[in-house]
Each structure stands twice: as structure tokens, then as C-alpha cells.
Amino acid sequence: MSILALSAANVRSMWRRFVGLTALLTVTVGVCVTALAVSASADRAAHDRVQEGAANRTVTVERAFDRPGAQPLTDAALRTLKGLPHVTAVEPRAQVSFGYKDATVMGVLLYATTVRSSVTPPIVGQTRPDLFPLRTGEVVLPATSQGSDLSTLLGRKITVDITRLVSSGQGTGAQDGVTVVGLFDPGWQVDGADAAYADNDTVVEWSAARAGVTAAQFTANVGYDKVSVIVDEARNVDATLQLVQSAGFVGSTLQQELSALPGVLAMIRTTGTLLLAVLGLVALVGAIVVTGALTRQRIREIGILKAVGFRSAAVLAMFVGEMAVVGVLGAAAGALVGAAGAAAAVTVLRGLPEAAAYVPDALPLPDTTTFGGLLLLTVLITVAGALLPALRAARLAPSDAIKEW
Amino acid sequence: MNTNTDSPLQVRDVHKSFALHGERIDVLRGADLSLAAGKVTALVGRSGSGKTTLLQIAGLLAGADRGSVRISGRDVHELSDNRRADLRRRSLGFVFQAFNLLPQHTAAKNVALPHLGGGRDAARRAHELLGRVGLGARAGHRPGELSAGEQQRVAVARALVNDPVVVLADEPTGNLDADSEAAVLALFREIARDGRGVLLVTHSEAVCRSADVVIRMSDGVTVPDVLLDSGAGVQR
Numbered sequence: 063m064s065i066l067a068l069s070a071a072n073v074r075s076m077w078r079r080f081v082g083l084t085a086l087l088t089v090t091v092g093v094c095v096t097a098l099a100v101s102a103s104a105d106r107a108a109h110d111r112v113q114e115g116a117a118n119r120t121v122t123v124e125r126a127f128d129r130p131g132a133q134p135l136t137d138a139a140l141r142t143l144k145g146l147p148h149v150t151a152v153e154p155r156a157q158v159s160f161g162y163k164d165a166t167v168m169g170v171l172l173y174a175t176t177v178r179s180s181v182t183p184p185i186v187g188q189t190r191p192d193l194f195p196l197r198t199g200e201v202v203l204p205a206t207s208q209g210s211d212l213s214t215l216l217g218r219k220i221t222v223d224i225t226r227l228v229s230s231g232q233g234t235g236a237q238d239g240v241t242v243v244g245l246f247d248p249g250w251q252v253d254g255a256d257a258a259y260a261d262n263d264t265v266v267e268w269s270a271a272r273a274g275v276t277a278a279q280f281t282a283n284v285g286y287d288k289v290s291v292i293v294d295e296a297r298n299v300d301a302t303l304q305l306v307q308s309a310g311f312v313g314s315t316l317q318q319e320l321s322a323l324p325g326v327l328a329m330i331r332t333t334g335t336l337l338l339a340v341l342g343l344v345a346l347v348g349a350i351v352v353t354g355a356l357t358r359q360r361i362r363e364i365g366i367l368k369a370v371g372f373r374s375a376a377v378l379a380m381f382v383g384e385m386a387v388v389g390v391l392g393a394a395a396g397a398l399v400g401a402a403g404a405a406a407a408v409t410v411l412r413g414l415p416e417a418a419a420y421v422p423d424a425l426p427l428p429d430t431t432t433f434g435g436l437l438l439l440t441v442l443i444t445v446a447g448a449l450l451p452a453l454r455a456a457r458l459a460p461s462d463a464i465k466e467w
Numbered sequence: 468m469n470t471n472t473d474s475p476l477q478v479r480d481v482h483k484s485f486a487l488h489g490e491r492i493d494v495l496r497g498a499d500l501s502l503a504a505g506k507v508t509a510l511v512g513r514s515g516s517g518k519t520t521l522l523q524i525a526g527l528l529a530g531a532d533r534g535s536v537r538i539s540g541r542d543v544h545e546l547s548d549n550r551r552a553d554l555r556r557r558s559l560g561f562v563f564q565a566f567n568l569l570p571q572h573t574a575a576k577n578v579a580l581p582h583l584g585g586g587r588d589a590a591r592r593a594h595e596l597l598g599r600v601g602l603g604a605r606a607g608h609r610p611g612e613l614s615a616g617e618q619q620r621v622a623v624a625r626a627l628v629n630d631p632v633v634v635l636a637d638e639p640t641g642n643l644d645a646d647s648e649a650a651v652l653a654l655f656r657e658i659a660r661d662g663r664g665v666l667l668v669t670h671s672e673a674v675c676r677s678a679d680v681v682i683r684m685s686d687g688v689t690v691p692d693v694l695l696d697s698g699a700g701v702q703r
């Protein structure tokens with residue numbers, strides 16, 4: 063205890079010699095905490111969603127534009143999928159853009175999205191209980207979007223702008239009327255930023271218009287973007303996935319879909335792991351260099367300590383203790399920097415459509431275990447780095463250490 | 468030769484040589500030293516005669532090639548480095564010409580240092596000793612804020628903090644003016660009166676005059692000094 067107090071007093075009074083290493087640790091731990099925090103909460107967000115209700119009983123089938131021979135998700139395909147063993151329901155999914163503008167709403171561009179019964183958005187306002195399934199001509203909007211407050215539209219019949227294809231490559235504006243029956247929390251971005259929810263018929267109709275065909279032609283020939291295939295039990299999901307794939311569809315489980323982090327987040331996670339290794343190296347080399355320099359500069363001090371009765375172990379403990387103090391300071395300051403960094407990263411990531419769904423509302427701080435581990439790791443490494451030079455210094459014979467009496 | 472077993476520090480027939488550029492220098496060739504409790508002993512001799520070497524061996528800061536060192540009658544020959552460190556802490560106090568205070572710590576912390584830097588008792592004792600050397604009001608000052616004489620008085624206080632049986636000082640007044648020298652010498656006399664053995668390595672006339680015993684280093688051996696004026700003898 064008292065040796066550690068001596069170390070702390072040394073760090074305090076000779077802070078100029080330690081400030082460089084402390085700053086280095088602060089920055090490294092800070093960046094590391096930021097990266098770990100963001101990727102850890104993205105993982106958690108993905109995991110949490112998989113646990114919800116039917117989500118872990120779902121196989122998602124995608125329309126593969128780039129895969130020759132892959133089947134389009136037409137009515138026929140839906141029937142095929144519905145006929146597979148263990149399948150209890152198929153939910154076709156499509157997204158199509160529409161615009162809305164009035165005296166108070168400056169103009170928002172949203173994506174009308176079919177609702178999956180297994181993954182419904184959190185509702186913050188509704189005109190009737192049991193919103194889902196939506197009836198024909200009904201929409202559920204985000205409470206706010208693109209800076210506009212849409213909550214005033216609740217319960218109103220509104221006219222929206224859609225696109226109708228008139229000839230190849232040429233579209234024209236068209237309008238349609240829908241009723242706003244609900245509002246959902248805009249933090250819910252599972253179906254991408256700017257999603258709105260509409261009933262199946264409406265989404266199909268608008269999609270057909272955009273493709274320049276009738277609704278019947280659309281479902282028969284063009285097909286949906288995705289189909290959620292709901293399986294009776296979670297343990298049958300993998301078997302169903304195999305059947306789906308051998309029937310010529312591109313499928314994945316929701317579990318896979320959600321845990322395959324978008325590129326940005328995956329990069330952040332890799333960076334975090336890499337930085338953890340870099341942190342280790344930086345701290346180790348820093349501690350070795352700084353302790354080496356300090357012990358060379360303080361040889362006379364070592365002699366004095368030995369003359370007044372410090373054992374070699376006490377001298378060693380003092381130098382190592384100084385590095386432990388620096389490690390704690392660096393890790394603590396790094397945690398603060400990391401928290402600020404995570405907050406900043408969240409703001410940036412919310413703006414990226416592909417990552418937004420994975421970014422939680424609350425500030426994503428690493429849990430105490432991660433944090434404690436990082437602190438321990440930093441201290442362990444600085445201590446390990448200090449050990450060798452400090453040992454060399456502590457072994458000095460007192461008469462060698464004090465040349466100048 | 469004094470073979471008094473009550474002596475707090477006895478050095479007998481110590482030899483020490485150094486190899487320098489392939490050449491062997493025999494610095495000590497059978498030096499003896501015996502401090503008497505309650506007395507100030509001065510060790511004199513020309514520069515390079517081996518005074519510091521003898522003091523380091525006597526103070527367990529260096530080993531001898533041959534010969535014995537006894538602290539309070541106990542032979543230190545077989546002791547490990549750790550035991551020697553413990554003995555230095557418990558039984559010996561050092562004062563250096565260059566003061567050798569740690570610049571980063573306050574006077575009080577420097578004095579308490581032999582207590583391994585901590586403890587309420589250590590702090591209390593440090594303040595008490597600083598009061599005794601006339602620096603009670605300077606406890607919170609760092610060495611850089613003190614004069615040379617004041618720094619050396621802090622060093623004396625540090626040498627006393629563990630109530631040692633022997634205090635060893637290597638030219639303790641070498642860097643001080645006459646007034647400071649007198650003040651520090653008075654302190655050493657007081658320390659001796661507490662019943663400790665005090666060894667002062669010195670070139671100073673004033674220090675020799677204030678000593679009870681004067682020993683001279685010559686040709687690697689110690690001889691009782693009878694050549695000094697004013698009747699300075701082996702025992703006064």
C-alpha cells in the first residue's frame with residue numbers, strides 16, 4: 063500500500079514525464095472503447111431482435127436479380143414455398159417509394175413496406191386497437207421523418223405521390239389516397255431508414271404502377287422483393303432453409319440476416335479487435351521505453367532508496383507501481399474519450415441507412431465486464447512493460463547507483 | 468585497537484581492490500574502524516585514500532573483498548542483500564555531501580522515506596525530526612525550495628527517522644558555508660549524545676575539532692590520528 067502511494071506521489075509530482083504515455087493510452091483505449099461499444103451494441107441489437115416472437119422461426123427468401131436462373135418471387139413461388147413441410151405461413155414483402163407534402167410537412171420521401179406479422183414496429187399512436195393486419199388503403203407512418211412531424215396526420219386521409227411507368231424508362235407522377243391509422247417509433251429501422259408500412263394490396267398496386275403493369279401481372283410475373291417463410295418450430299428452420307435453397311430460391315435465416323452486420327459495423331468491429339492488439343503493443347512498448355528512460359534518469363534516486371533501506375523488490379514495486387498508476391489513468395481517461403467517441407459514432411451511423419437499424423437509441427457503452435477487462439488489460443500490459451527495465455534498475459548495487467556522494 | 472563488543476559498528480581488517488583499465492588498485496589493505504556509542508568519530512585522509520570506500524563497506528552499501536563488518540556485534544558477512552537492506556533501514560542512517568534528497572518529494576516525505584514512503588506514524592515522526600533540526604515550518608517544501616544548509620538538515624533528519632544505532636556521513640559539510648556547517652555539526656554532536664555512533668568523513672578542520680575521535684586513512688589502512696594540533700587524540 064505505502065509503496066503504491068509512493069508511486070502515485072511520483073506520478074503526480076513528475077507528471078510531465080508520464081503525460082505522454084498517459085495520453086497515448088487515453089487515445090488508444092478511447093478509440094478501442096468506441097469501436098467495441100458500437101459493434102457490441104450492434105451485435106446485441108441484432109441478437110435481441112432474433113429473440114422476438116416468430117423472428118427466430120423465419121427463413122427469408124430474396125429475389126436474386128444477379129443470380130441467373132434464380133426464381134422470381136411470384137404468386138406461383140409463394141404457393142411452392144407455402145407447400146413445403148413445416149411451413150405455416152408465407153409473408154411476401156415489397157417496398158416502393160412514395161412522397162407526401164402539405165402546408166406543414168415540407169415534403170418527405172418514404173418507402174411503403176409490407177408488414178411482417180413476425181416483426182411489427184413499436185406503435186406510438188393508433189386510431190384503433192389491433193392495427194395489424196392493415197386493411198386495404200391503410201398506412202402506418204413514422205412519428206417523425208426527415209425533420210418533419212408526421213404525428214398530426216394520424217387519423218387523416220391523405221393524398222400521396224407515387225410513380226407510374228408510362229413507357230420504358232419514363233415515369234409520370236400519380237396520386238393515391240390512403241388513411242393514416244398508426245404511427246411508429248422512428249427509432250425502429252429494421253426495414254431500413256424511411257420505411258412506412260402499408261397493407262399488401264396498396265404496396266403491390268404502387269409497385270405495379272412503378273413497373274408499368276397491373277397488380278395481377280405484377281404478382282404473376284415480376285414478383286416481390288422478399289418472402290418471409292414462417293416455420294412451425296425454430297428447430298425446423300435449418301431443414302426448411304435447405305428445402306428452400308434446393309427449390310431454387312436464395313434464402314437465409316433471419317438469424318443469419320440479422321447477425322450479418324452491415325459493412326460499416328463489421329469494419330468497426332474488426333477495427334476494434336485490431337485496435338485491441340495495437341493497444342496491447344502500444345502500451346507494452348510505451349511502458350518499456352518510458353520505464354527504461356525513467357530508470358536511467360533516476361539511478362541516483364535508486365541509490366538513495368537502497369541506502370535508506372529499500373529492498374530491490376520495493377524499488378521494483380515503486381517503478382512498476384508508477385506504470386500501473388499510468389495504466390489506470392490512461393484507461394479511465396480513455397473510457398471517457400471512448401464514451402464521447404461512441405456518442406459521436408452513433409450520430410454518424412444513424413445517418414447511414416444500412417447501419418441505422420443496428421444502432422440503438424441509448425448511448426452504447428460497453429458493459430462493466432468489457433470495461434473492467436480493458437482496464438485490467440491496460441494495467442497488466444503497462445506493468446509487464448515496466449517489469450524488465452524496472453528489474454534491471456532494482457538490481458543495481460547501492461554503491462553503483464550512488465556514484466556521486 | 469578497540470575491540471569493544473558494545474561498539475555499534477566494528478570494521479576489522481577490511482580489504483578492497485578495484486580493477487581499473489586492467490590495473491588493480493588496492494584501496495583498502497586491512498582497514499579497521501570501531502565506532503563508540505555516544506561519540507563523534509572523524510575519518511580524515513587525503514583525497515583518494517579510500518575513505519568513501521570504507522564508509523560504503525561499513526554502511527553495507529558495498530561488499531569487502533576480505534575482512535569483517537559487525538553492526539551491534541552482528542557479523543553481516545553471510546547476510547543476503549535483502550537482510551542488508553533491512554539492516555540499513557533499521558540500524559544505519561546516511562548523510563551525503565550532495566544531500567541526496569528526492570527532488571519530487573517534500574521535506575517531510577523525504578524524511579519519512581525510510582519508512583517506505585507511508586504511514587501516519589512516519590509522518591508524525593518526520594515532522595518531529597524536522598522540528599528538531601529547526602525546519603518545522605518547512606515540512607511542506609521541496610528540496611529545490613530550501614537552501615543547501617537546510618537541505619542537509621533535512622538529510623540529517625532523514626538519517627534519524629528510524630532511530631539508527633550508527634549514523635554515517637560522507638563530507639556532510641562539504642557543500643556548506645561556515646554557519647551552516649556549525650549548525651549541522653551541532654546536530655551531529657546532539658545525535659551522538661542520544662547514544663549513537665557517528666562517523667564523519669571529512670576534509671574540514673572544523674569537523675575534526677568537534678570530533679571526539681579522529682582516525683586517519685593512509686596507504687589503505689586506518690591509523691589513530693595523533694598529528695593534529697590542539698591535542699586531538701585517539702580519545703579526548
Ligand SMILES: Nc1ncnc2c1ncn2[C@@H]1O[C@H](COP(=O)(O)OP(=O)(O)OP(=O)(O)O)[C@@H](O)[C@H]1O
Binds near residue numbers: 492516521
Ligand atoms: N567503483 C570503483 N571502481 C574503480 N576504482 C574505484 C572505485 N571506487 C573507488 N575507486 C578508487 O578507489 C580510490 C579510493 O576512492 P575513495 O572514493 O574511497 O576515496 P576518498 O578517500 O573518499 O577520496 P575523496 O576524499 O576525494 O572523496 C580512488 O583511487 C578511486 O579511484
Ligand SMILES: [Mg+2]
Binds near residue numbers: 519
Ligand atoms: Mg570520498
